[in-house]
Amino acid sequence: MTAMDRKGVFSATPAAADPAETARVLAELAANASNAVRAAHARALSPQPLPYDPFAPAKAFTAFQMALMSRPLDVMQRQMDAAQEWAQLWTSTASRALGLETEPVVTPQRGDRRFSSPAWSEEPAFDALKQAYLLAAQQLADLVETAELDPETHAKVDFFSRSLMNALSPSNNPLTNPDAVRKTLETGGLNLLQGLSNLLEDLGGERGLVKRRVQEAFELGETIAATPGQVVFENDLLQLIQYAPSTEQVFKRPLLFVPPLVNKYYLFDLTPRSSFLKWLVDEGHTVFVISWANPDETLRDKGLDAYVTEGVIAAMDAVQKATGEADLDLVSYCLGGTLVAITLALLAARGEAGRVASATLIASLVDFSEIGEWSAFRGEDDLRAFEAHLDHKGYVEAHDLARLFSAVRANDLIWGPAVSHYLLAEEGRPSDLLWWFDDAARIPARFLKDYGRKVLRENRLTEGGLTIDGTTIDLKAVKTPVHIVAFKDDHVSSWRRTFENLKAFGGKTRFILGGSGHNAGMINPPSAGKHGFWTGDDKAPDADAWFAGAAKHEGSWWPAWRERLAGAKAAKVDARTPGEGGLPAIEPAPGRYVRVRY
Known part of the structure; x- marks a missing residue:
């Protein structure tokens, strides 16, 4: 040789x-x-x-x-x-x-x-x-x-x-x-x-993961999650952040963003040049975001019901108090989108569907009958072992969930860093996205037991039988306009499965397919001009037929999606300053909850 x-x-x-x-x-x-x-x-x-x-x-x-x-x-x-x-x-x-x-x-x-x-x-x-x-x-x-x-x-x-x-x-x-x-x-x-x-x-660490070694770190509230705003509401499960306006007038209808539980909300507020939430603020929206609590054992009994009623709906109530507006746009991502779908059905059953003008589900699933390689983790024996672990601790550790996600993308998240740090002894490049990924959150036992068995294994959200706060959930009863955004290389929520969301609801649905994967596809500011996106016939019989007739566009999907947003068509009012409406300011963004690490 x-x-x-x-x-x-x-x-x-x-x-x-x-x-x-x-x-x-x-x-x-x-x-x-x-x-x-x-x-x-x-x-x-x-x-x-x-x-x-x-x-x-x-x-x-x-x-x-x-x-x-x-x-x-x-x-x-x-x-x-x-x-x-x-x-x-x-x-x-x-x-x-x-x-x-x-x-x-x-x-x-x-x-x-x-x-x-x-x-x-x-x-x-x-x-x-x-x-x-x-x-x-x-x-x-x-x-x-x-x-x-x-x-x-x-x-x-x-x-x-x-x-x-x-x-x-x-x-x-x-x-x-x-x-x-x-x-x-x-x-x-x-x-x-x-x-x-x-x-x-x-x-020797507790995480059981390859530790990323970089020369430069980020600081919450300074170089990452730095969009100005105030926490205006909090309870055991969440803090609600309202961002300061950057325009003299704003659209009348406010926007509430619902992130997933497994990672902290600031994926959508990374460095200012890539912040989705800051971009929305600069476009003239009054933006609120949920910052979920990073739970300890005291929240072990907070289940799916609680995260819908004390979580999403409580945040909606707070937005209404802060702005005086009767409706809003709901925007969500991944598991947050599943929570929003459940919330829409619950509001419809209560006769309160008018509180949401439009809903957006980004990289989210509501039908879990086919979830690809994730099916490897929802067997009865897997659930029993996981539930025994949850009963013992009262929550799942963030690094246990990170190990699961890393195992699914082992070459990128395990073996690639291992080669860099163990064979080459090199430091990685600073990355706001990977820094965020390392800052994961716990999830309470009751929620994961509800979600794992009722939603993932039994697929009750689509096939029927799911109840929230004593009310049976029926997605077909949802007449609220729903926007579906998927990503072509998504390893978590396959875009073809996400496309099926168009058929899950009873009202008008629209679809946009962005380029790249689950996280990188989400963070695609127009200034970067990356990835591209597709739009097509939303009445196509299946995903492949839709893609065959879809038109590809250059750049970011953000502006194309925003043009469809109900709030972007509303009248404008004078800019709203956080803390000067119906809710007083509690503390500056990004707040205490996002800083909790274990």
Whole structure:
């Protein structure tokens, strides 16, 4: 390999590690190792139940093996196809070793950043290793598709097999990652010592996640979540922030934003140049946002009913008091959108539908009959294990939920940072979005038990049987205009499933498809000119038919959506100053609740 790569990875001049820096790293490593041992001992002695079923992989793969054994002819065909593919790869590899031009047998999927280093394509040995790995991963995925399994078991096998292959990627190994090999030669191995110290530091923490290491942090209220405003209402579950106007006149109808519970609200108020809420303020809207409490054990019994009545509806009551307006626009995101859908149905049942002029559900689901890879976590055994954990603690820790989301996007949120911090010993780039992602929140036990069983597993919100505050919920009774916004590369709320929201409600519905993924697609200021978006025939029979006839537009979806907003068509009034209306100011934004960390 060395001869082949004389001008590549191995052309780096081997260097001796700096003695002083080596001594510093070794001292740090020893301290981190001690902390890691203590943390592992404490975890081993912890009496709390695990938040997941530890036997789930074994049960899933046993069912997978039995399913394959029942279809020997299909398995044999897969084996024959695989043999031909490997022969093709070996032929291609040999041809390239002889200096011949060859086309790759298999290439990374779009967006796979693991093999972005030029060495993975330019140097034959690393290219062959990459293709061998990708081919094996593809063949395992094909084999999973061969097995006749029920949807829930199939989701588990698919998830666990992909997780295994993600872990086995040559990009994660210091001996087979060309960037790690080069860095090791250049530093005399000091990067691996520092990386081991970083790993032990993370193992010694409580989060069980790769800690992002960056030179620059952000400060709430100063460089992030800095849009001026005041908290004008609070209860056990939330603080309500009203933002200061930046225009002399504002639209008469106010706007209330409902974020999800799992992450704090300031995804929508990151740095000023990317703040969705600030953009709305600058467009002339009176903007309110819910900042959910980061709960402790005292809120363990706050369930789905409470988050609708004491949460969304209580915030609506406060907006009405603060502005004197009888109706508002509701805007929501992810789980916040599910809460808003439930709220709309409850208001309709109470004869109070007129309180909402329009509702927007961004990257939200109301029908959970098909949730893709998330089906791997809603089995009966999974729910029982999770509920036992919740009963013990009274809430789920933020880092437990972060681990779940990271596992679904392991290459970006686990293995990518691991390579950066453990193999290369490099600091990451400052990112307001990732800084926010690290600042997750707990969720109370009762809410998660209600949501996990009634909404996720039993799908009562769409199929019927969900009651809130003693009232049966019926989405078809909702006549309020509903705007649906989805994102093309969303890994949490698939846009095709989100499109089905158009059929869930009884009134007029509109649809916009933005580019990018679940979080990055949301934060798309017009000034950035990124991602693009699609609009089409909202009466199309299905998502694929809609997309086939949709028109793509450049730039951000924000202005196109705002033009459809009921409040953007309302009359204007003099700007409203927070605290000078029907509710006094309590404290400046972003308030106390968003600052609570455990």
